[in-house]
Amino acid sequence: MPQALTAGKLLGLQRLANADGRFQMMAIDQRGSLQKMLEAVLNRSPEYDDLVQVKTLITASLAPYASAVLTDPVYGYPHSVTLLPRDVGLLLAAEESGAEQVGDPPDRVSSLIADWTVEKAVRAGADAIKLLIYYHPDARPEPRRHQQDLVRQVGELCVRYDRPFLLEVVSYPREETDNKGIEFARRKPSLVIRSAEEFSKPEYHVDVLKLEFPANLKFCREYCNGAFDGVAREPAYDLKQVQEFCNAVDEAAQVPWVILSAGVDIAEFLIAVELAAASGASGFLCGRAIWKDAVEFYPDEEAVTEWLETEGVYNFLRANAAAENALPWFEHPPFEDLESLTVADAGPDWYRNY
Numbered sequence: 001m002p003q004a005l006t007a008g009k010l011l012g013l014q015r016l017a018n019a020d021g022r023f024q025m026m027a028i029d030q031r032g033s034l035q036k037m038l039e040a041v042l043n044r045s046p047e048y049d050d051l052v053q054v055k056t057l058i059t060a061s062l063a064p065y066a067s068a069v070l071t072d073p074v075y076g077y078p079h080s081v082t083l084l085p086r087d088v089g090l091l092l093a094a095e096e097s098g099a100e101q102v103g104d105p106p107d108r109v110s111s112l113i114a115d116w117t118v119e120k121a122v123r124a125g126a127d128a129i130k131l132l133i134y135y136h137p138d139a140r141p142e143p144r145r146h147q148q149d150l151v152r153q154v155g156e157l158c159v160r161y162d163r164p165f166l167l168e169v170v171s172y173p174r175e176e177t178d179n180k181g182i183e184f185a186r187r188k189p190s191l192v193i194r195s196a197e198e199f200s201k202p203e204y205h206v207d208v209l210k211l212e213f214p215a216n217l218k219f220c221r222e223y224c225n226g227a228f229d230g231v232a233r234e235p236a237y238d239l240k241q242v243q244e245f246c247n248a249v250d251e252a253a254q255v256p257w258v259i260l261s262a263g264v265d266i267a268e269f270l271i272a273v274e275l276a277a278a279s280g281a282s283g284f285l286c287g288r289a290i291w292k293d294a295v296e297f298y299p300d301e302e303a304v305t306e307w308l309e310t311e312g313v314y315n316f317l318r319a320n321a322a323a324e325n326a327l328p329w330f331e332h333p334p335f336e337d338l339e340s341l342t343v344a345d346a347g348p349d350w351y352r353n354y
C-alpha cells in the first residue's frame with residue numbers, strides 16, 4: 001500500500017540520508033560541551049571566535065564524509081554553511097544548550113534558542129529541524145509535561161513549515177548518584193525504550209528519533225574488564241541482553257531511529273552502531289566520538305586540521321562502515337519501501353492546496 005509524505009518532509013528525509021537511505025550524519029551543534037572542552041585546553045573561558053573556528057575546521061574537514069550535518073545557528077551555521085558539499089543535507093538545532101534543573105530530586109526542563117524559530121531555520125535553508133530534550137519517563141508531572149509540550153510545539157511547527165523533525169532524547173539520573181554508575185546503567189535500557197515509545201506517538205509529529213544506545217557498554221560483561229578505558233567494572237548485563245534491549249527499542253520506535261554517541265570514545269561507539277543497526281536502527285548522528293580529540297590541539301589550527309584529515313576521517317569512515325547494515329529509513333515503520341512512497345495529495349490540484 002503506498003505511503004504518503006508531504007513534499008517537504010519526503011525531500012528533507014532523502015536529503016539527510018545517503019543514496020541507500022541510511023543516515024550517516026555528523027553533529028557539530030555542541031555549545032556548552034564544546035565550551036568546556038575548549039576551556040580545558042585553553043586554560044581560560046573560550047571566546048565566541050574560538051567556538052566558531054573549531055566548528056569551521058571540523059565542518060570543512062569532515063562534512064564531505066557525512067550524509068548530513070547538524071549545526072547550530074549561534075556559532076556554526078553563519079560561518080560554515082558554505083563549507084557544506086552540495087550533496088550533504090543540513091539540520092539546524094532549535095534548543096538552547098543545556099537545561100534548567102527543577103525540584104528535588106532534580107528534573108530537567110529544556111527551552112528553545114531565544115530569537116530563533118523554525119521559520120527562520122527554514123528560511124535559512126534547513127532540510128530538517130532538530131530538537132534535543134532531556135527526558136525521564138518518571139519525572140514529576142509538571143516538568144514531564146513541559147518537555148512533552150515543547151516537543152509537541154516544535155513538531156507542529158515542522159508540520160506547518162513542512163520540514164522533517166528529528167528529536168534527540170537524552171536521559172538523566174534522578175535518585176541515582178550519577179549517569180556513569182552501575183545503577184543508572186541498569187536503568188538505562190528502560191529509559192531509552194520508554195522514551196522511544198512515548199515520542200513515537202503521532203501527536204508529536206516526530207520523523208526521526210535520535211536515541212541514546214540503550215545500555216552502557218562499559219558495564220557489558222564482554223567489555224567490563226576495562227576494554228574501553230582501562231577501568232574494570234561489575235557487569236550489569238551481557239551482550240545477548242544488550243541486543244535484546246536494541247530489539248526492544250526498535251519495537252518501541254514507530255519511526256526511523258538513529259544512534260547518538262554521547263561523547264563516548266570511537267571504539268565503543270562503533271560497537272554501539274553495529275548492534276543498533278542489527279536491530280533496525282537507520283544509522284547515526286554522531287559528533288564528539290568522531291572529532292573530539294582534535295580539540296586538544298587548538299589553538300594550533302594546522303594541528304587540528306591535520307588530526308581531522310587523518311584520524312578524524314578514519315573515525316568517520318569506520319562509523320560509516322559500521323552503519324552499512326543499518327535499515328534504510330524508508331523500510332522502517334510506518335513505511336514499506338522507497339517505491340511505495342508518494343507525495344501526499346498528489347493530483348491536479350496539489351500545487352493549489354499545498
